Each structure stands twice: as structure tokens, then as C-alpha cells.
Amino acid sequence: MRVIVCIKQVPRAQELQVDPVTQTLKRVGVPSEINPPDANALEMALRLKDQHAAEVVVLSMGPTSFDESLERAVAMGADRSVLLTDRILGGSDTVPTAYALSETIQKIGGYDLLLCGEETTDASTGHVGPGIAGHLDLPQITYASEIRVEDGKVRARRTAEDGTEWWETTMPCLCTVNFGCNKPREPTLTGKIRVERGGVVTHWSCAEVGIDPKKVGLFNSPTIVAKVDTVRLPTRAGRIFSGEPEETVRQLLDSLIADGVISP
């Protein structure tokens, strides 16, 4: 069984900063990490590897600085990784990205299961996974928090807004994985040594994959970021009530009533 996991490298969530002038995310000089939901997808794949001796291939698209995350994925236990890297991909939104990744997945070939994180922490669209399934005409189960592979079929628990659903489909198929549904493992010493020995990341250009340059890049991306607003938190009154618990609660209630926040 071959599992391909799509990951993206994103600025570390806790250190996200918005440039006050351009209103875009600062990406330079901010420490990076594997997009956390993608790390959950990777962990899901590595568990399938533990259970079914699956081969795990990790795929990403981006600049060569993404090697850092691909190497980490291999150090965690993935068998190998592919980075689609090409200047002409710069500025691609989710439409060209899903197209380019699906072409690359076809070049890798022989896959049974494709896993993506439910969305990225830096853009939060959740488009790319379903987009790939569309391009490759595959059945898909989104927001999966548990995946079982039995008798050539995939059964997945899907987190819906009002509960959970169990879905079953044939392979090959694509699942997007719920953020936080598992705890991604730490890299192993053996894995880190493999990375140090080199050759764990394969770089492909668009030409090598056979990607149509007219379908990728900024000018072939229908999304236009017209305006970005940062939400300014309102300043708080910051009053502190002190004394006995009963008394302070009373004071708090009284002042909330006085301000018209709650009715008596």
C-alpha cells in the first residue's frame, strides 16, 4: 500500500505576525513548522505504516526552504519525500496548487490513499485536498479523525458539525484529516541519521512533472486578495473586584446590571 501525504510548511502559529503596512503575513525570519493539521495527516499515515507496512511518501510544493519540513517528515518515519519547486509556481492560489499537486501525485503514481490536513493555519481555505480529489476523480472523505483500512476499503470517522459520521469508500481515495485528532510523533534518531546521510528529498520542476505553465502562478490564480483587515481587540475596562468571593461576585453582577450587560 502506498500513502501519499501532502504537507505545507507554514510560519509557526504562535509566532505569526501581520505586517502593519502591507497587512499580509510576515514569512521572512519567522520560524517554520509543518502545517499542524498536515502533521496530524502525516501521523495518520505513519500509523498505517506501522499497521500495514504501508510506504509513506510526503509531497509538498514550494521553495527549497520547505526541505526542512520534508526532512522532518522523513525523520519522523516517512520513507521518502518529493518537493515540487519552480519559480513559475509563485503566487499560485488553491486552484493551480490543487492542479499542480495532482499532476505530481500522478507522476509519483501507484498510490492507494492520499492524505491532506483539513486546512492550513496560514490560509485556512481547506480547498486543496478536495481540489486534488476533483482533479484525480477520486472519492473523498473530509474532516476524518480516524481511518481504518480493511479489505481494500477505507472506513473513516468524519467530524460533522452536529456529530460524527462513519463513511466507507474504495481505494484509491483521498481523506482530509482533522486538526488535533492525534499527537504527531517526534523524529527518531534513526530517522535523523537517514536525513543526514542525504537524498531523502527529491526536487521536481514543473517541466519534469509535465505541468502546464499556463495553468499555474499568480496570473492563473482566480483569487484576488483585495483587502486584509486586522481585527483590533476592543480595550477592556479592566476593573478588578477584590474581597470575599460572595462579595466580589455581587459587585461584578451589580456593575454588569448597572452597565446594562445583563438584566437583574
Added chain:
Amino acid sequence: MERFDAIVVGAGPAGSAAALSLARKGFSTLLVERGRAPGVKGMFGGRIYAWPLDDLVPEWAKDCPVERFVVRENLAFLTEDASLTVSFDSPKLAQGRGTSFTAVRAKFDAWLAKKAQDAGAMLVTGIRVDDLWREGGRVRGVSVAPNDHVASDLVIIAEGAASTLVRKAGLKADLEPREVSVGIKETVELPPETIQERFGLGEKEGAAYVYAGQASMGLRGGGFLYTNKASVSIGLVVSSEDLSRKKVEVQDLQTKFRMHPAVQRLLRGGKVVEYSAHLVPELGAGMMPQLSTDGVLVVGDAAGFLINNGYTFRGVDLAIASGIAAGEAAEAARSAGGMSKMNLAVYEKFLRARNVLTDLERFRRAPLYMKNERLFDVYPRMLMEIAERMYTVDGSGKERLFDVVLDEASAANVPKLKMLLDLLHGARSM
């Protein structure tokens, strides 16, 4: 399974020196570090005696991240509000094999680990080795997790003072409070020009201070201060036995020490930018583990290689020298047929050749002498009283120095014979 000729656990000065030495001798070498980079978990007072670097990296002065070369040594005695400092100044302190310099571990350790990498060793960071990996009763490598072993003929333990592998290897029993002190250090940022002016130093020159007496509030231990390029390292090393016995918090001691007028004067206007604490092996030759066994050698602080004789604190130089000796021992054992306990026993000989064991044994008595509490409380106070009476002219009638000394000695309430013996022991053990 991945395999190497040698695995070194810990990329501090001892581990990186061992890895560099091994890689140069053609051993395929893996250097494993727990921190995310070499040096980030390291801590020390601040000074490195350079002599073993002359042997290991003869061209070290070219790119070694030296903060300042120490040209002035100070020994200061403190009481609550007074201080008496003996200062030794000589350009010779920064010449030849006797050179010492202040350093920042994050930079120095990274530099030495890079030298090991350049020589061919593989460095892996962010991995904590959990245990030695044994098979057939012999050490065969290291183990990180149940399914994460890496094989090697030789494992070098360079984990530092709190090494768990030395215990898991059965080379030493658990640490006891009397064997370790607690080291605490603050890094205080100051502009280079201020440091140079305040301490009377040139651009690359540095000063070292050892503090006795009230620095540790009379507990066994002492204080230190080293000048870096744009910061001052200041801290204490205090007996952990005393701390627990007298129920004192080491950070409270540090605050009081920093606030002492004689110390405060040197730090004025500075900003504390870093705070760290670490165990310090204290008994030297008295707490040494077995240094080698089948497939295992122990280097640096993990082996208790630290000398504190009251006026010099040595750790990093002994660590580097022991790393070199470990490389030499591995080479000799390889020629003799393998990494058996018998073949590796030659490690001691190489340690002696570099005066590591010899110095440790010579100062074996120093820790016992340092245990003498009079040394940290009664005598500094006495010295200060004498100085005060020597230098006070207030018209109340001046005494002769000899009478002052005798008078203060009686006032100290220590029998003169005992005092004489302390003096004699001190001279012999230091």
C-alpha cells in the same frame, strides 16, 4: 539498522572534542545532542583555559568565538557591606599555553561541534539518548526508544554532570547531595566600552573574579564574575548539601550577592538578559565513576572532571583534554583488536599523559578542605576586620598590624592551633 564505529552522547566540549578526535582517526562517528543545537543546554561560569585547544585545534585562535582574553585575576572577600580584593595583573596571563578566555557556551560549543563535523563526524541534535543498547551482555550502541537503536562498537558518554547513562551503564551509583553543588548564573548586558572603562580593560582584555565569604552567605561555595564582550557573567556555586540543610533558596543567595555594594558597583546600569542553573560535580577525584568498560568510555563532567581548588575553577579544559584522550584510547584499542574493557583501560594512561587525572588527584584534598566552613565565614570576616582596622585613621589611637591580627584572631573564637592547622591544610591541598 544504522551503525557507526563510535557514538558520542552529548555535544558539549568533552563530546565534541572526542568526536573530532575520533573522526580524525578515521572512526565513523555519530555525535548526538539533546538540545536543539550544541551549547543551548550547556552552562558554566564563563572561562576556558585554552591549553588543550592548542593540541586539538592548533589554529583555534583564528575563528574560536572568544569573548575576552583574561589578563586580570581577582580574589575578593566579602562581608555584608565591605570587600577586600587581591588583584593580579599580567600580560603573561594571556600568552602561550597558559592563555584563558571568557566564552559563551552557545557559541563555543557550536564552534567545536562544527570542527567535529568538518572532520567527518555526523551531528544529530534534538535527540535524547535514553539508554545504552545492550545485546549479549555487552554494549552495542545507544537506544532512544523501543524501536530506535543505533549500533556502534564504542559509546562515549559526554552527558555532563547529571549523566544518567553512567548510572545505567553501572559505572556509578546515584549522585549524592555531597557530590554536587548548584551553579547559578546571570548574564548582565553592558556596552563593551562600559566594561572596558569600569574594569580597566583593553578591547579584547577580560577580568575574572572569585568571591569568597559573604558571597555565599557563609555556605560552602563561592561566587564568580567574568567579563564577556558585551556582558558580564555573574554567579554562585553553592553546596547543595548546605542549601538543603539550611533551607536556603539559591536564587535568594544570588540576588543578595548581586546586590552587594562591591558587586553592584560593577553591574550598575546593566540588564539581566539570561538566567541559568546547573549541577556542578564537586568532589573531583572523590566522585569519579569507573571510566571505562566494554564498549564505553566516560568523559568530561559525566566523569566528574572538575577542579575547584578555591582560586581556579576548571572544567572545560579538562573536558576537552579527556575528549582527546578518549580518541587516543579508541585508536589504541582498535589496534589492539577491539573495544573491550581490557583494551579501553588504556584511557587512564592517556588521561594521565594530559595531566587530567594527575591534577584531579593532586587536588583531591581540596574539596575536603573547602568543606571547612570556617573558610567561608569566619576567616573572611576576620580578614575584613583586620583590613578595616588597618585603614581606619580616626584619631582613636593606631595599633600595630601584628597586634591587630592577634586581637582579631582571638576575637574569631577559633583556637589558634586549629587556625594554624587550617592554614597548613589549605596550603597543602590547594
